[in-house]
Amino acid sequence: MQIVRHADGTFHWEGVPVREYKQDGAAPFKDVTRQVLFEAEGLPAQLRYFEVAPGGWTTLERHEHVHAVMVIRGRGQALVGDQAYDLELHDLVSVPPMTWHQFHAASDAPLGFLCMVAEDRDRPQLPAEHEIESIAKPLKR
Amino acid sequence: MQIVRHADGTFHWEGVPVREYKQDGAAPFKDVTRQVLFEAEGLPAQLRYFEVAPGGWTTLERHEHVHAVMVIRGRGQALVGDQAYDLELHDLVSVPPMTWHQFHAASDAPLGFLCMVAEDRDRPQLPAEHEIESIAKPLKR
Numbered sequence: 001m002q003i004v005r006h007a008d009g010t011f012h013w014e015g016v017p018v019r020e021y022k023q024d025g026a027a028p029f030k031d032v033t034r035q036v037l038f039e040a041e042g043l044p045a046q047l048r049y050f051e052v053a054p055g056g057w058t059t060l061e062r063h064e065h066v067h068a069v070m071v072i073r074g075r076g077q078a079l080v081g082d083q084a085y086d087l088e089l090h091d092l093v094s095v096p097p098m099t100w101h102q103f104h105a106a107s108d109a110p111l112g113f114l115c116m117v118a119e120d121r122d123r124p125q126l127p128a129e130h131e132i133e134s135i136a137k138p139l140k141r
Numbered sequence: 142m143q144i145v146r147h148a149d150g151t152f153h154w155e156g157v158p159v160r161e162y163k164q165d166g167a168a169p170f171k172d173v174t175r176q177v178l179f180e181a182e183g184l185p186a187q188l189r190y191f192e193v194a195p196g197g198w199t200t201l202e203r204h205e206h207v208h209a210v211m212v213i214r215g216r217g218q219a220l221v222g223d224q225a226y227d228l229e230l231h232d233l234v235s236v237p238p239m240t241w242h243q244f245h246a247a248s249d250a251p252l253g254f255l256c257m258v259a260e261d262r263d264r265p266q267l268p269a270e271h272e273i274e275s276i277a278k279p280l281k282r
Contacts, residue, residue: 002221006212006231013233037233038209038257045186047209047257068179068188070255072149072213072231080143090147090180090213092154112212116257118185 004037011051011073011112013037021050022059027126031056031105037114044119051112052076052105060102060136065121067095069103073112076105077139084138087111100127100135145178152192152214152253154178162191163200168267172197172246178255185260192253193217193246197276201243201277206235206262210244214253217246218280225279228252241276 021032024132038047046138051073052058053072054131060079069078071091071094077087078093086091087103093113095101105111127135146155153159154176162173172194179188192214193199201220210219212232219226219234220243229246232241234254236242246252268276 002224002235002237003226003228004220004233004235006229006233008229011231013231037211038235040207040209040235040251042205042207042238042259043186043257044259045207045257047188064183066181066183068181068184070178070188076244078144079165083143085144087144088147088149090152090154092145092147092180094143094181096143097183114255116179116184116186116188118183 011049027059027061029057032058034037039119045116046119048115049115050115051110052103053110054105055107057104058102059124059126060100060132061124061126062098062100063122063124064097065118066097067093067101068116069093069095070114071111072114073089074105074109076103076109076111077101079139080137082138084140102136104139152190157183161250168200168202170198170200173199180260186257187260189256189258190253191256192251193244194251195246196248198245199243200265200267201241201273202265202267203239204263204265205238206259207238208242209257210234210236211255212252213247213255215251217244217252219244220277220280223279243277245280253261
């Protein structure tokens with residue numbers, strides 16, 4: 001398929017399934033969907049679109065592979081390491097290796113973002129229950 | 142840098158230089174800029190932002206590496222192989238290996254698009270002068 005049409009204003013694409021963010025029930029998250037936009041043969045990377053509904057958040061996790069993120073819808077906040085950042089349309093976020101990170105949508109807006117990752121990548125690690133509070137502290141939630 | 146701010150509505154990013162599309166004077170193009178948004182260590186791919194001004198166009202070329210493209214500003218047209226496609230916001234375009242391609246902005250709007258490519262890639266080939274007319278025929282220009 002050489003062209004995949006975006007359905008005007010929906011952030012859905014023709015023939016691209018809107019998936020559960022994670023199938024693994026063990027990792028906590030809230031109101032997140034995942035769409036794989038590109039995973040072409042001959043490309044060592046994938047481009048995915050994640051959408052976090054208002055008030056939702058992705059899993060707090062870390063891994064060796066890096067994330068290259070661009071916001072393309074709405075706004076929210078990112079935790080990256082020991083800092084939290086407010087996110088607006090088209091802001092870019094780099095998540096370095098083994099850095100705790102989490103994305104939150106605003107309470108009154110979704111947060112939709114592209115995330116480029118290597119095709120070949122390691123699985124995320126989750127924090128231990130007793131670590132979560134201090135890791136998430138910069139978010140002030 | 143973990144966050145790079147987009148300057149609201151401009152499609153310019155803090156500290157990201159807006160470059161000439163090509164430095165090589167041999168390849169024809171018109172009114173195109175290039176910004177490299179992500180080329181992180183540990184990522185085998187880059188994400189670039191190209192912007193074609195109204196009435197402008199990229200070089201007609203082909204290469205072994207593939208392009209994964211998302212429109213994020215304006216509208217225009219893409220030639221991919223023997224077909225031309227109208228492009229609207231958030232449409233996706235895949236350019237397969239060794240496929241002639243060219244992007245045109247509309248006459249009254251820019252065309253801004255993300256393009257994901259492998260970090261390690263071959264150089265583009267240009268058509269011979271006598272081939273251009275038949276390759277570009279689907280564009281009906």
